[in-house]
């Protein structure tokens with residue numbers, strides 16, 4: 001049984017508590033820390049938490065606490081984690097790990113030198129749809145992964161601090177691309193090195209200094225491409241979609257809207273339909289079980305099982321650091337309008353990743369480029385002669 005302190009009683013702190021305490025869990029939240037007394041008290045009352053405080057250090061140091069969950073705004077992650085290091089408490093941190101790779105690297109070195117357990121709370125690589133898709137990819141059913149796209153778009157975040165570039169570390173990229181990058185990276189292979197990135201970012205709608213919309217391409221050492229699409233200007237709800245293209249197959253996954261539960265109401269509407277839903281009348285798309293469908297349950301199960309068994313969870317601060325480094329390169333590219341290298345001073349994956357030979361032998365003398373049955377009933381083969389490079393087609397009646 002873990003005895004948990006949650007730092008931050010806001011949006012994600014409450015989702016985390018709902019998940020940790022749901023379904024007859026054996027783990028307990030023993031401490032809540034937040035900025036305002038009334039918010040601490042209402043959280044403590046709702047979740048039956050015995051201790052609350054406004055002091056981060058008091059919450060972390062408390063003798064009843066063995067595990068700390070950081071659910072604070074981005075600019076406080078570093079400070080909170082360094083206090084966990086000081087008091088030698090296991091620490092789990094929400095995304096993004098830092099506001100940039102430099103903060104993330106300081107965090108990574110600190111927890112590893114202190115030898116404390118660290119888990120990166122990237123829920124979108126723990127959703128049931130992601131886990132199933134990943135097991136299909138791992139089984140080889142898609143062949144070599146060539147392109148993995150992940151999209152997260154919504155009408156913008158729910159608290160003021162997200163909109164301040166200095167506090168948050170950026171805009172839609174730091175807030176949303178961190179999810180998408182880890183999803184694509186997981187499909188392509190976390191041991192494959194991200195090399196460089198081309199990114200477009202702009203502030204199309206909101207009166208802010210940071211970007212409210214961005215698209216990026218991350219090139220990996222084995223030739224695969226990861227793509228992220230993020231927006232704070234999207235209208236219609238929370239759009240979470242992944243697409244994976246392999247040499248032998250394809251996955252399309254819609255994580256949130258229009259996933260099979262569709263409700264029409266002409267009354268005053270449903271009270272709560274789903275995160276960031278923009279309408280509760282007419283046709284709505286409620287999410288069956290947000291805690292599960294967003295990955296929180298599987299994520300905390302992995303974290304606490306790993307902690308009990310004294311091994312690393314699937315997502316660690318090392319992963320958080322890699323994601324931050326890719327986002328730093330995205331910001332550099334959006335500015336320079338060039339491909340920018342991903343600078344990694346810590347890399348634990350493969351160092352050379354040779355491109356796989358994906359050519360299909362038709363016979364000893366030819367490669368098969370394509371075969372197709374046409375609408376007029378003929379089968380066509382498009383072949384390439386190995387010795388000359390000549391491309392020609394052959395019709396099979």
Ligand SMILES: NC(=O)c1ccc[n+]([C@@H]2O[C@H](COP(=O)([O-])OP(=O)(O)OC[C@H]3O[C@@H](n4cnc5c(N)ncnc54)[C@H](O)[C@@H]3O)[C@@H](O)[C@H]2O)c1
Pocket residue numbers: 007008009010011012013034035036039071072073074076094095096121122123159160161175
């Ligand atoms: N799916 C996800 O993984 C997910 C979703 C939302 C947010 N997050 C992350 O969780 C963290 C918190 O986001 P949130 O949505 O819960 O934010 P929020 O604004 O809803 O809550 C922030 C909490 O931190 C407290 N706080 C303490 N010091 C503060 C300060 N100086 N300024 C503002 N708040 C302060 C607030 O009182 C509040 O309890 C962020 O790092 C965010 O990126 C993750």
